[in-house]
Amino acid sequence: MTRPTVMLYVQNLLGIGHLRRAAAVARALVTAGADVAFVSGGMPVPHLPLGGAKMVQLPPIRTEDGNFKVLLDETDTPIDDAFRDARRDRLLALFEELRPAALITELFPFGRRQMRFELLPLLERARQAEWHPQTFSSMRDILVTKPRRDRNQEIVDTLNAYYDAALIHSDPELIRLDRTFPMAAEITVEQHYTGYVVNADDIAVPEADPAATGEVLVSAGGGAVGDRFMPTVARMIPDLPLADRPWRLVTGHHMPSSALARIEAAVPTNAVIERSVPNLPELMAGAALSVSQAGYNTLLELLAARTRAVVVPYEGGVETEQRLRADLLADVGALEVVAEDALTAESLGAAMERARGRSRDAVPSVDLDGARKTAAYVMDRLARR
Structure with a gap:
């Protein structure tokens, strides 16, 4: 045929x-x-x-x-x-x-x-x-x-x-x-x-819950609109829950070089920075916690990987879709949301603690x-x- x-x-x-x-x-x-x-x-x-x-x-x-x-x-x-x-x-x-x-x-x-x-x-x-x-x-x-x-x-x-x-x-x-x-x-x-x-065809969720030993994953999608979010989180790491864990910051291929420089200057020694990775959903599945922006692909991969997550929706320019999607998924118990204009070490830390308290299996039924x-x-x- x-x-x-x-x-x-x-x-x-x-x-x-x-x-x-x-x-x-x-x-x-x-x-x-x-x-x-x-x-x-x-x-x-x-x-x-x-x-x-x-x-x-x-x-x-x-x-x-x-x-x-x-x-x-x-x-x-x-x-x-x-x-x-x-x-x-x-x-x-x-x-x-x-x-x-x-x-x-x-x-x-x-x-x-x-x-x-x-x-x-x-x-x-x-x-x-x-x-x-x-x-x-x-x-x-x-x-x-x-x-x-x-x-x-x-x-x-x-x-x-x-x-x-x-x-x-x-x-x-x-x-x-x-x-x-x-x-x-x-x-x-x-x-x-x-x-x-879901962008990843096969997301293998590990049998062992990574909560006790996994790293903290911070990501910004393609990076084009993560130039405020990512440096801010990088500076906060020493004051956040799990600060002594390994941290991985995936900036995205389009992260502006000026923002990348601010990230590199701010992160502690237990954090690694990568521009882009081919296996981000796999990293999500093995993370103790994810902190990210709230694009379509990111949120669906987090759901598929059953990752405990805090999201900070991008709300610049004319964009409204990230916040609405994040709020809908927060309403059904999938993740925690911190507004971009309310991002502080206190607000992010509290959201991380709430996310850590979730069961990995408490994933809403979404097609x-x-x-x-x-x-x-x-x-x-x-x-x-």
């Missing part, structure tokens, strides 16, 4: 959460029997496991800051119309070359509005293609709330015009789309809840099988086409 080709587009602009979640979906699709072209428009990230999917790197773009207003190329130069036209043409040529049976756009049209210059032409070409590819939007559980009705209407109109379904990587028992998208009822294509996508279920749904749609 011929393996169908899936073209999966993802654009990370600031952190790496979108890229890692999309990579998990790509791996699951390969396992399910698809050939996957993983089309990345962001800055390259090391240690990205694609499991047989083919990486296609577009000329990379990142955002200048958390407000997502200015887009920069790999030389930190604002992109111009010539750059946009060249990327659009590259993307359209790739579509013609691949002739995919399915096109998946990660987050768009719920986000990444800045990429309309290339995605709307791509979607229009997919709609006109004589082989009639299936088109899916792949989105996380929580959207950054948009107060303007015209912007929300634009999302609805784009979905209804170009897509066959919206794949929502959430457990509907925890949160549904209409919680953060007020016009969900006006979407006419199927809204399919896949469960949460974490989203990668496999996404692949199964897409492959089923292709088989029934």
Whole structure:
């Protein structure tokens, strides 16, 4: 049987959460029997496991800051119309070359509005293609709330015009789309809840509880927005619970060099610093305690690893999703939350003590099988086409 080709587009602009979640979906699709072209428009990230999917790197773009207003190329130069036209043409040529049976756009049209210059032409070409590819939007559980009705209407109109379904990587028992998208009822294509996508395929939870001997793990996702959080925690280590344990600080590949220097100057001798690691979920599973930011991938990996955890959600720029997700999981007893603007040695220490008091087995029932279920749904749609 011929393996169908899936073209999966993802654009990370600031952190790496979108890229890692999309990579998990790509791996699951390969396992399910698809050939996957993983089309990345962001800055390259090391240690990205694609499991047989083919990486296609577009000329990379990142955002200048958390407000997502200015887009920069790999030389930190604002992109111009010539750059946009060249990327659009590259993307359209790739579509013609691949002739995919399915096109998946990660987050768009719920986000990444800045990429309309290339995605709307791509979607229009997919709609006109004589082989009639299936088109899916792949989105996380929580959207950054948009107060303007015209912007929300634009999302609805784009979905209804170009897509066959919206794949929502959430457990509907925890949160549904209409919680953060007020016009969900006006979407006419199927809204399919896949469960949460855990980036690590196999997280081996050790039989022995690491509470008594494990290290303290501090992480900041990709690091792009951890430049306040990570140096602050580094300075606090001597005044925190488990201060005499080994500490490991994983800053993230995109941690600014100035912040990395502050971390290096602050940590005690029993702490090690790493820019990035290929096995972060494994480190989580073996840690006595995790202190981290609260991105989608981080929280789901903590749940899968059954790690005692304190999270400090990033709340800068226009971002609201980390705090809402963290609060929802705190409400069901999964972790402890410290607000970013309330981060002190006292508040973090108290949260760490509360987390240490939790049973490792007191993990809420949340659907974490989203990668496999996404692949199964897409492959089923292709088989029934």
